[in-house]
Amino acid sequence: MSDDLWRAVREYLEQHEEAKAKARGRRGPRSRLVDAILVMLLAKPMRAAEIAGILGYSTRYISSYLSYWKTRGYVEYESGLWYLTTLGEEYAREVLDRESRDRFNEFAAVAQRILNSLPDKTAINSKREARPRRQAGPPLPFIAGLKGKPGNKQQNRGLTASCALDVIAEELDEEEAEIMRFLLDHYAKWGTTYIYLDQLQEGMQADFQWLVKNLRSLQTKGFIYIYRDPRLGMRVGMSKKTKDVLEACSAGLDA
Missing domain, CATH: 1.10.10.10 (Winged helix-like DNA-binding domain superfamily/Winged helix DNA-binding domain)
Known part of the structure; x- marks a missing residue:
């Protein structure tokens, strides 16, 4: 990525922070x-x-x-x-x-x-004959439909994301791993392999200089890409290298 594009990333984040402060006022940590x-x-x-x-x-x-x-x-x-x-x-x-x-x-x-x-003393001392237990009826349709059904897509994506993070962890330092963990968690929850830069910063509540520095490192290592969308802003996504790891993990879990 060129220095001009990285400069644009910084400017975008600064402008986004100013806009958020004006629109929302102060908000507590989450x-x-x-x-x-x-x-x-x-x-x-x-x-x-x-x-x-x-x-x-x-x-x-x-x-x-x-x-x-x-x-x-x-x-x-x-x-x-x-x-x-x-x-x-x-x-x-x-x-x-x-x-x-x-x-x-x-x-x-x-x-x-x-x-x-x-123990319920009243129940123990009572000489009344206990009522026969009512037999349970058939399970509700939606519960019966869940029995024997494999994990849902979100659960499967969660396992795949966890596997992928384990595979690539050796190539990451602690701060890079934190960003990749967030991106993979986002993938597990929503099924998308990209997120917009303002959403990433807000979700991680990260200092923008720290975030840009580590994104640049991850991009250099080939784990992410950054794309400037003319309409929606900066997009951070998983590279083909990361997607290949996800695909391999998914195939291994299905085997």
Whole structure:
């Protein structure tokens, strides 16, 4: 890909980010990784390397997320440390509250199961003759139709995508693998081998400079292509090399 086209990619992403900010205003993260990062920063300001070491990611990868959410006003950077803004602190506390509610609901469900497992004294002491159990009728048509039927297309694509990622993983670094995992997950869910660049950045919530750098590396290695659609924008798709791996995995799973 020429330098001019890569420059166009950068300009497109910058313009898209500006348009999103104007059209939607600020929006909270939708990534569990971002939730984890912000909750950690709620405890104290930290270096990206500290966060990366605790969460098990590369420092560059964590830095890309922090840079992305810095532009949205959730974090700030000073003297080597990342810290939460007022907006980021509010969101991190919401995450903590949500997780606390989830844990309470989980424990409440366990307590209910324990209670339900206790013998019913009324039933034990009752001398009434138990009613005969009603025989189950024929299964509903749609349930009967599922019995013995092989996995649906989405499940099969998921297995194929997982196989393909395992095959190509040796040629990828951690950051490239994260992008390919997203593209393959997208394929497994929707059955398409391409996605538009703005959708990719939004879905990964990635810093655009980090994204462009790694897309360029993946394109150099022959795993993706980038096409400029005059009407719809930049398209990122799986190359023939990647599609061949998918086809081989699919054939192997069907064998």
